[in-house]
Amino acid sequence: MLESQQRSSYTGALSPEYALLGFLALREAHGYGLHQQLVQELGQVWHVSLSQTYNILGRLERQGYISGSMMPQDKLPARRTYHLTQAGRRRFDQWLQSPSGCSVHAIRVEFSTRLYFALLLQPGYADELIDLQVKVVQGGLQRMRKALSCMPPEQTVNRLGLSLRIRQLTSVAEWLTECRTALGPAHDMER
Amino acid sequence: MLESQQRSSYTGALSPEYALLGFLALREAHGYGLHQQLVQELGQVWHVSLSQTYNILGRLERQGYISGSMMPQDKLPARRTYHLTQAGRRRFDQWLQSPSGCSVHAIRVEFSTRLYFALLLQPGYADELIDLQVKVVQGGLQRMRKALSCMPPEQTVNRLGLSLRIRQLTSVAEWLTECRTALGPAHDMER
DNA sequence: CCAACATACTCACCGAGTGAGTATAGGGTA
DNA sequence: TACCCTATACTCACTCGGTGAGTATGTTGG
Structure with a gap:
């Protein structure tokens, strides 16, 4: 369930x-x-x-x-x-x-770390890493939205809990595009 | 530091x-x-x-x-x-x-739980609980924004990490107002 | 008749994380 | 000179977080 x-x-x-x-x-x-x-x-x-x-x-x-x-x-x-x-x-x-899972915490700590080392070791790979992660996040978002729409309305706190998870993951997606723009210029200089 | x-x-x-x-x-x-x-x-x-x-x-x-x-x-x-x-x-x-700290995880799990029991045990208190939490979050946001503006630009990943924490906490603040509206009607019926 | 499932735990284990303790060297001050 | 604080470089013991397998019994469906 x-x-x-x-x-x-x-x-x-x-x-x-x-x-x-x-x-x-x-x-x-x-x-x-x-x-x-x-x-x-x-x-x-x-x-x-x-x-x-x-x-x-x-x-x-x-x-x-x-x-x-x-x-x-x-x-x-x-x-x-x-x-x-x-x-x-x-x-x-x-x-x-390998991309991180789509939990907020996993992305905040694990993906950031991966990005750090990607930038140091193979900077051309960073964009790809971000795209990959965006896809995972988008998938997770879809699943969560569907789950929310299936939840009975009387489960107030459970609904709110899931709603927060969705908000969090949405802002992660926005942040990932911020990552791309933040790294874009330096990245262009590399190749 | x-x-x-x-x-x-x-x-x-x-x-x-x-x-x-x-x-x-x-x-x-x-x-x-x-x-x-x-x-x-x-x-x-x-x-x-x-x-x-x-x-x-x-x-x-x-x-x-x-x-x-x-x-x-x-x-x-x-x-x-x-x-x-x-x-x-x-x-x-x-x-x-007592309100939760201003870490995202603390609020997602601990505050939600507190809200759940507040609604069951003393429903009139829920609004106050939310307001209290909003203040804590706002304070945390201010501290983080200040810290971000003080961080040297070459700390790319650290800056991105903090930036994500800020986004997360911002969406928590929005969610807290969602909580208020979600609970408002039922709550009005209680008093 | 048997398998699956629900009730109701128990146990052993490993990873997460903290705080105190150990030992030595160097620098500053009274 | 004695003293204290800080930095280097760990070690140890402990509690909490969390999992998976195991135990034992009753009920229900095919």
Whole structure:
């Protein structure tokens, strides 16, 4: 009964792990620095504490996507430098190709992150990424509008809840076109 | 640096625990039934699995906000019937009075839930609740707009991220006025 | 007669996220 | 010189969020 949503087996895409993989795709780094980078570059997108960053790095290493080794420094304490494994590279590349779901949160954090790395790694691909996402959003909007029209009127709060989701997704669609115009000029200069 | 957000000590307000407290404020009930109620009445607002419902009930009981006792049934297996304690009643009443933060998610789920119970328990209060929330949202919007104007232009993705948050919150504000008109007529009949 | 479905939970597990703690180095001040 | 604050660089223990599988029984449809 209207359980759409596309939850399925949770892929962890809504934690900043791909951002960390992305930074490591650019160059190897250690946890503390990665956290600083995350805050500076994507602080408006993700809000992650230092220990959370280490948690994710630990998990990514356990799962074999990154691998780290202690690098002693003179004066300052030794630090663990991570680099992407082949599996990690594959995972990141694959993620970069696939559009986000059509939940507002997914788009705000995951799509923005994807856009960030697309601009850095293959700027010509950004437009395509946005178009792809627009299509997903449009599809989601249709489904939601249909669901709303099918909902009994006495479900006041449920109707309002869905109505808000529709408004939110509509403004996401508008924002996506804003993205295109915001990136358009710089993008033209690239090619 | 722009850590606004009002995180502070996390109050658990973004899990459906208050919805469960609310249902129990109306009448005592057992886990399975509470879950059904949650899905039927607020399914567009919260997406909670059965086991998650039991998790939360377990925690609420450990924390002393609800208390349950096994009620044997003939034929069907015995079930644990919960009722609100005084502490739970206080907690729920206090929550019902206080506006949500100005994050989109907080409003979508928490405010909607508050509105749902306000309409059931003290319908005359709903308008006031909405007005209160509008003020919070307007304040948040101002802070975000200011933050955006202060952000360096080279922070493209961060700027876009904040811009989306602003769009989202703007559409929340519009939705709140939709709430008022949607509830207005029924509401007039109440007084 | 059997399968599917509804009732009513329980359990084990992993990821999300926080806060406190550890240790060292460098810079400023009283 | 003693002291404190900040920055670097983590580690640990803990709670909450959330899922999926499993258990056990009764009812209903083919």
